Amino acid sequence: MLLFDLGVLITSLHFVQPIGYYSVISKRKLSTTPTNRPLPLISIIIPTYNERARIRKKLKNVFEKTKGENVEVIIIDSSKDGIEEELREFSDVKLIKQQNRTGKIHAVKEAMRQSKGDIVVVTDADAIWIDPLSNALSYLNGKVGAVTCVKHSYGELENSYRDFYNDVRVGESAMFSTPIFNGEMVAFNRNLITPEEIPTVGADDSTIATLLSLKGYRAISIPTMRVVEESPKKILEYLSWKTRRGSHLVRHFLRNVIKVMRSSNKDFKIVFAEETYLHTVGPWFLIIGLSLMLFSAPVITMGVIAIASLFMVNKRFRKIALAWIPNQIALILSQFFAMKGEVIVWRKELK
Template identity: 30%
Template sequence: MLVELGVALLVVAAVPYLLFGVVYAWFRPSGSPIEKAPYEPTVSIVLPTYNEAGIVERKLADVAALDYPSEKLELVVVDASDDRTPDIVASYFEGVEDAPTVRVIREESRKGLAVALNEGYAAASNEIIVKTDCDSTVAPDALREAMANFADPAVGGVTGRTGEVLGGSEVESDYRGIQGHIQTLESHLDSTFIFHGPFSAFRRDLVVPVDSDSLADDSELALRIRRGGHRVVFDPAVRYSEAAHSGFRQRRTQKDRRAMGLIRLLTRQASALGRHGWYGRAVLPFNWLFMIVGPWLLALGLTVLTVGSLLSFGVAGAALPAALAAFVAVGSRDALGPLQPFYALFDTQVSLLHAGLALQFTSADGLWEPEAELREAFD
């Protein structure tokens, strides 16, 4: 009986993936859902920094390399560092022709990413706000590709895809590929849920403050803009790169933190379910199944199936947990070959489960410490 129950729970846990597969095969969406057109508004790039002295010059070079008129660019840096970061930023473009306007906002004390971004967004003066991270790189054509979506006045926000995962994590690379397919379908149905820190763009007149304790500030702002009546879309032509851990344990800190933010956002904005077109009727329910319900069903199903196998088959029943342990051990080393994407999904479900538990017993305030290993991969 327990074996059958465990199998049933695992089948139910697989429902989000099956639903996605069927709908994706039916629609076969690709590219941006927007009829893009050349569009060249003024842009404010908001960059939050905290002790980035070792990598900030590379990020500033990344901004300088953007294929966009410098007279239409403004760089707003919100800094809470106690190292040389603000001095490097202030002097980087001195004497450089065709440099963007640079403004550095110094925080008296570190208040968290959401507060820093609210300050940066309030200080931005241009038509479109682009938020990016210091430990990421953006493709030179990313701005032009993103702005072409804003030629449609119904679009309020645009995000992009990971072109490269720095650090060599095939697990994360596989998951980002799957995530890109999900977000493409979401955008063609209506709007996407997740917005990405390395590149998120919004119309300035639609920007509203996010919660001061937000752990998913980009996605929260996108959700609020969608609730206000504008589409927020994923355009795979907008590319960026960021670093990710390969090791199972090392990956937990980075992925669990992101998972905590998305779970908290979904639960706080539960009133959007069933509203705002297909966004509330399909996109948000799918993410609830994938991020909140599915991980618990997976954990419960594996537990019940393991107990049932041990009770039914004795020592032979231990083959199931042994197989699972081998799956994790091999998968975390990027060595599962064609099965690696399945491990990437499993790994994400582990993070979502751990994040759900952490939100029950810890108070996350968004004051994360920089990860030296990831910065080495970026540098």
């Protein structure tokens, strides 16, 4: 039974460690105070690829949520879907056409070079802002160099995950910074980071948060800046979507973990180390632990799993399971994808 006991220990560690982290971090509340100062020129960048069907809705949402603010909206597009036709009624929107599809990060960097605002905002075409943009931008003062949103989804499966995810991001922000930003709304002060500093591959949104944190500026998630994003409805498309995003984060953490651990910011080091563990090592504890249990005592293990599944009738337990298990699978797959090397352009999943 030695292998079985070892499997139980490893599996228990997989669950107990993040539960402990969540129970501590989720209790932290953001104490940073927003300012009421007038906002400077805001450059809003929307990278697009085959987004003609969504762009009108997106632009109307952006202008509605920035009413009264001084904004320039830049769409940088690399598709041939005729998006220009949808922009005829938006004469104040600047369109940059790319001849070749080179990926989101290249698009963002090029749009940054052609933008003029003191504040740069990057947002996805399929993201709908629930709250005014000023709810987030009013925090950009002093040591706060970048802000992001909290995410919600139209899909129940993704929302089960997002509820816990948002609590963690805000709690990490309360400590100092969160190393994970959301591409649905990322905003930062232009003078703190240049396009050349952003790597051409990987998680551009989270990289911005980490780079600024290493410079001593805070990168925080704003609970009053809520955004709804579309998620794939078909399970295989959903898994592909999660794997793609996960692989970017895996490479982001592995690329930056040594730099962060050598920095002097204790609070950010704690958060970054924890998130690196959760995205790289933690998922394997579940696989290895269960494998040892099944190999050494398959009948007992199946009985334990059957008993655990009975708890699915409890709504909160079911919500946690739906949030946790699919993401562990996606993170395992993400690591295999990350091992292939950097991928600049991905297949777009159907939403």
